[in-house]
Amino acid sequence: MTVANHFELLRTDGAARRGQLxxxxxxxxxxxxxxxxxxxxxxxxxxxxxRDAGADIVLGNTYHLMLRPGAERIASFGGLQKFTTWNGPMLTDSGGFQVMSLAQLRKVTEQGVTFRSHIDGAKFELTPERAIEIQRLLNSDIAMQLDECVRLPAEHADIDRAMQLSLRWAERCKRAFETAPDGYMLFGIAQGGDVPELRRASAQGLIDIGFHGYAIGGLAVGEPQAVMLAMIEEVVPILPSDRPRYLMGVGTPDDMLEAVARGVDMFDCVMPTRNGRHGMAFTRYGQINMRNARHQDDPRPLDEESTWPAARDYSRAYLHHLVRSGETLGAMLLSEINIAYYQSLMQGIRASIEAGTFEEFRARTRECWARGDIPPR
Structure with a gap:
């Protein structure tokens, strides 16, 4: 059965792609x-x-929302968009990452995953069919197949077993998704760890099943960046050029810039907000630790040329004071600064692909990061 396509490829510049979904x-x-x-x-x-930072789409998580407040409760409010007031596009992670991260609380079988809730120890079962049911109740625009993600490094046999299981689950997820209304999407997830032949086999298996888009999972889980990029290079050439490509859980600005150069279209990561809560700022000068004492008398903003007010209007001395004092406002300001920087980076990437100058943008951005923060005057 032909799977509808909701992605339009607008422009390419080398392997980098500009499109819309x-x-x-x-x-x-x-x-x-x-x-x-x-x-x-x-x-x-x-x-x-x-929204104001420029994000078009956000991510929610099946496993966590299943536990609280519950998918059925969210559905009674009209779905996650209305429940949260976001009202824009949403992608939901199927819970597959928690299969790995909560290893001590779960058991994996052919049928699915049995969890002990990390909240109260209550027992839950997450099958491919239930994962899709939950995501449909959440009303996510893009649902992800349930998969098993293996933390690297791992034995070849373990990676192979998880990859093959994920392919079988992908088929079950697709069958369960067949009743979804037109316009909603299901993405398959290529696994295979750091083994090139398993990555290629997983990607080809997903293409044979047929999905609206294709994700690359199981990376940024402990492996060096060079390994991650090598696995992207194995998978991307196999994937259909007319479908979106999503690198899950990635990452740093440098990771994203390099992945775009290899043909990736979509990313997610907790890093902008998590690092912001711990006093770290992402800027065009690279990452800056606002806990460092050198900022305590510095009147300059983080970036006087930023379009984001918090990066432009507050002094480094004030941000340093908030972080060192444990004030909630410090976490809030740095989190919004970081989200805004990530969106600004994406906007710059899109504009450069449109103009056919992506390689120049990539080199200039990396040079600015390498040069680092300007020392206090």
Whole structure:
């Protein structure tokens, strides 16, 4: 059966791609970074700040929302968009990552995953069919197949077993998704760890099943960046050029820039908000630790040329004071600064692909990061 395509490839510049993905809740410009709102909330941020920063789409998590407040409860409010007031495109992670991260609380079988809730120890079963049911109740524009993600390094046999299981689950997820309304999408997830032949086999298996888009999972889980990029290079040439490509859980600005150069369209990561809560700022000068004492008398803003007010209007001395004092405002300001920087980076990438100058943009951006922060005057 032919799978409808909602992605339009608008421009290429080398392997880098500029496109748009049309969802029931709006259009997503690609390359796109999806801020992570795991529990239906963006930590330290209001939804309006996420919108104003330029995000087209955000991410929620099946496993966590299944536990609280519950998918059926969210459905009674009209879905996750209305429940949260985001009202824009949403992608939901199927819970596969928790199969790995909560290894001591779960058991994996052919049927699915049995969890002990990390909240109260209650027992839950997450099968491919239930994962799709939950995501449909959440009303996510893009649902992800349930998969098993293996933390690297791992034995070849373990990686192979998880990859083959994920392919079988992908088939079950697709069957379960067949009743979804037109316009909603299901992405398959290529696994295979750091083994090239398993990565290629997984990607080809997913293509044979047929999905609206294709994700590369199981990376940024402990392996060096060089390994991650090598695995992207194995998978991307196999994937259909007319479908979106999503690198899950990635990452740093440098990771994203290099992945775009290899043909990736979509990203997500908790790093902008998590690092912001710990006093780290992402800027065009690279990452800056606002806990460092050198900022305590510095009157300059983080970036006087930024279009984001918090990066332009507050002194480094004030941000340093907030962080060192444990003031919530410090976490809030740095989180919004970081989300805004990530979106600004995506906008710069899209514009450079459109203009045919991506390689120049890539070199200039990396040079600025390498040069680092300007020392205090």
């Amino acid at each position: 049309t969802t029931p809740h709006g259009v997503v410009r690609t390359p796109a970074f999806m801020p992570v709102g795991t529990l239906g909330a963006m930590k330290s941020l209001h939804w309006r700040e996420v």
